[in-house]
Structures are given as C-alpha cells and as structure tokens.
Amino acid sequence: MTTADRRSLGAFVVASVLFGGTFVAVKAGLAYFPPLLFVALRFDIAAVALLVYAAATTPRGQLLPRTPRDLAGVLATGVLAIGVTNALLFVGQGYTTSAVAAIVFSLNPILTPVFAALVLADERLSRRGLVGMALGFVGVALVVNPDPATLFDLGIGKAILLAGAVTGALGSVLIRWAGGSLSSTVRTAWGLPFAALLCHYLSWTAGESARAITWNAEAIAALAYVGLLAGAVAYVAYFGLIDTAGAIRANLVFYAVPVVTALGGWALLGEVVSQLAVGGFVTIFVGFAVLGSESIDVRAALCRLRDRAVDSADAIDVDDPCLDVESD
Structure with a gap:
C-alpha cells in the first residue's frame, strides 16, 4: 500500500467515524434548536475553526481563490455539498x-x-x-433495518432527505469537475462561510428565532460535535478524499456511516447489534471488496491460481480460455 493509499484510507476512516455520529447528534440537538438555525450555528463554528487552521498551516500565496475554477469549487462546496445538503438533512x-x-x-x-x-x-x-455499489446499499439496509412500512411510506421528511442526498451527490461531482489550485482544506474553509450565510438566511425566512433555543449541556455537546468534529475535522477528511480518490469512491463514506453508528451504539450505549446487522456489515464489506477489485484482472488471477495447481506436464487444452489471457 502506497503512502497516498494510506492517507486516503485514513481520511475515509476519519470521515466515516465522525460522520457516523452526526445523525444521532442532529436528532439530539433538534430537541433544543430550530433546525435551520442549528445547522447555521454549526457552520459558524466550523468556519471559524477551519479558517484559523487554514491560515496557520497554509502559505499566504495559497490562501485566496485566484481562478474561476477556484471560485466554482468554493461555491460547489459551500452552497451545494455543505449548505443546501445539510439544511435539508437537519x-x-x-x-x-x-x-x-x-x-x-x-x-x-x-x-x-x-x-x-x-x-x-x-x-x-x-x-x-x-454490483459492489448495490451490495453496499443492501448492507446498509440490513444494518439500519428500518420498519418497511415506515420506510416506503414516502412522506415529507423522506422527500426532503432524498433531496439532500441529491444535492450532496451533485455538489461532490461539481467539486471534482471544478478542480482549481486550492487545497481541499482551503476550499472548504472558504466554502463554510457561504454555507453559514445561506443557512442563516433560510432560518430567517422560515421565521426561526434564537429565543427558541434551549441552552443546556446536551445542546452544547450536540452543537460542538456537529460543528467541530463532524464539521471542521470530518469535512477536511471528506473533501480531501474527493480530490484524491474521486467523488464516487469518496461518497462510499455514506455506506460506512451506519456501520460506525451501530458499532458506536453497541460500544458506548450498550445497544444490541442484531444478527441482521452483522450480516449487513459483511455485505457492505463484500461490496467494498468488489469495488476495490476493479483494478484487478480477476480472470488472469484465477488462471494463475489454476496453473499453480495443475502439473506443468499435463497436456495443454487448445480450447483453454486462459491461453487468451496469456497471449494478451
């Protein structure tokens, strides 16, 4: 495994683990915050933290967007991949x-x-x-195991969430398309203020008020988690992964998230992991393995394994399909 592969794997693990707690933290925080104001405050915190980090770790000449593609990447990050997507999620x-x-x-x-x-x-x-993508989705369904009657009863909540999944996918692809010269950290740092402004505007137009917030330890913990950990830190890992591994493979993070959530509930909260969920873990792993095998010539590998098992003195079958592989 190369150094780049190790970094991509590390970013995948960090994003999966931190995003894994997002759904629980959001659900907990919604008891104390209006939803759009909650996500806006999340981005206020994440923007300040990441802008300070970017300023401290990036040379001055690489801090500002300089080309139209840089600006396109910042807008795709802040408006679509972060702003609209999370507003719809919350x-x-x-x-x-x-x-x-x-x-x-x-x-x-x-x-x-x-x-x-x-x-x-x-x-x-x-x-x-x-096939690998389909296996991953089946595995997620087994892990989450929602009530089928509830899942397939399309209501306003699921319609809004589906719209969020669409904008998240589109945003990640447009980031990859834009390219540009900015690092993923700097691009995300500039994108977060756009996301915060957008969500504050949506909160204002929806008639939400800061007076509706109930401040207590659980509310502060939920906001700190989604702002700093699932916000600034996870975004650096996730958007960096888009640059190095591509949008398609980076978004496989969202297949690993339910696994992390289930295991975290088992380890920290004593929640039971069902046999169905274990089967889901295995199915997701198989899906990842199938996707990862795209760079492997499976037919040639099987032929090599067979050749090792067959005595070299055996007669050669002219109709053997492995002869085509060897001649390629």
Whole structure:
C-alpha cells in the first residue's frame, strides 16, 4: 500500500467515524434548536475553526481563490455539498428517525455515478462497480433495518432527505469537475462561510428565532460535535478524499456511516447489534471488496491460481480460455 493509499484510507476512516455520529447528534440537538438555525450555528463554528487552521498551516500565496475554477469549487462546496445538503438533512430528520435518515442518505453513493457520468470524463462505474455499489446499499439496509412500512411510506421528511442526498451527490461531482489550485482544506474553509450565510438566511425566512433555543449541556455537546468534529475535522477528511480518490469512491463514506453508528451504539450505549446487522456489515464489506477489485484482472488471477495447481506436464487444452489471457 502506497503512502497516498494510506492517507486516503485514513481520511475515509476519519470521515466515516465522525460522520457516523452526526445523525444521532442532529436528532439530539433538534430537541433544543430550530433546525435551520442549528445547522447555521454549526457552520459558524466550523468556519471559524477551519479558517484559523487554514491560515496557520497554509502559505499566504495559497490562501485566496485566484481562478474561476477556484471560485466554482468554493461555491460547489459551500452552497451545494455543505449548505443546501445539510439544511435539508437537519430539516428532514425532524420528520423521521435517525435510522430512516441514514438509509435515505445512503442513496448518495448511488446517485453520484449518475451525475459523474454526465459531468466527469474520468469517473465511470463498470458492471463490477455497479454490483459492489448495490451490495453496499443492501448492507446498509440490513444494518439500519428500518420498519418497511415506515420506510416506503414516502412522506415529507423522506422527500426532503432524498433531496439532500441529491444535492450532496451533485455538489461532490461539481467539486471534482471544478478542480482549481486550492487545497481541499482551503476550499472548504472558504466554502463554510457561504454555507453559514445561506443557512442563516433560510432560518430567517422560515421565521426561526434564537429565543427558541434551549441552552443546556446536551445542546452544547450536540452543537460542538456537529460543528467541530463532524464539521471542521470530518469535512477536511471528506473533501480531501474527493480530490484524491474521486467523488464516487469518496461518497462510499455514506455506506460506512451506519456501520460506525451501530458499532458506536453497541460500544458506548450498550445497544444490541442484531444478527441482521452483522450480516449487513459483511455485505457492505463484500461490496467494498468488489469495488476495490476493479483494478484487478480477476480472470488472469484465477488462471494463475489454476496453473499453480495443475502439473506443468499435463497436456495443454487448445480450447483453454486462459491461453487468451496469456497471449494478451
């Protein structure tokens, strides 16, 4: 495994773990905050933290957007991938459970290849990739195991969450399309103020008021988590992953999120992990393995394994399909 591969894996783990607690923290915080004001305050905190971090760790000449593509990447990050997506997530989750929200948002990796096929020339899914993507989604469904009657009863909450999954997928693809010279950290740091301003405006137009906030320890903990950990830190990891691994593979984070949530509930809260959920873990792992095998010539590998098991003195079958592999 190369250094770049290790960094991508590390970013995937960090984003998965921190995003894994988001649905629980959002559900807890909505008891104390109006939804759009909650997400706006989240981005206020994340923007300040990440702008300070970017200023301290980035050379001055690399801090400002300089090209139209830089600006396009900042807007795609702040307005779509972060701002609108999270506004829809926070509002939509007020109408449904964390489990249903997690599975609806897990449509994000399925939607991403659709937009990538329209916008990106270098990101396409093969048939093997589609199989891996489908297995991952089935695994998420097994882990979350929502009530089918509730899941398939399309209501306003799930419609809003689905719209959030669409904007998140589109935003990640447009970030990849924009490219630009900014690092993912700087691009995200500039995008967060746009997300905060957008959500404050939406909160104001919705008639929300800061007087409706109930301040207590749980409210502060929920806001700190979504602002600093699932905000600034997780966004650096996730948007960096888009740059290095591509939008399609980066959004597989949303398949790992329900696994992290379930394991965290088991480890920290004593929640029971069902046999169905364990089967879901395995299914998601198989889906990831299938996706990861796209760079491997499976037919050639099987032929090499067979050749090791067959005695070299055996007669050669002229109809052997492995002869075609060897001659390629």
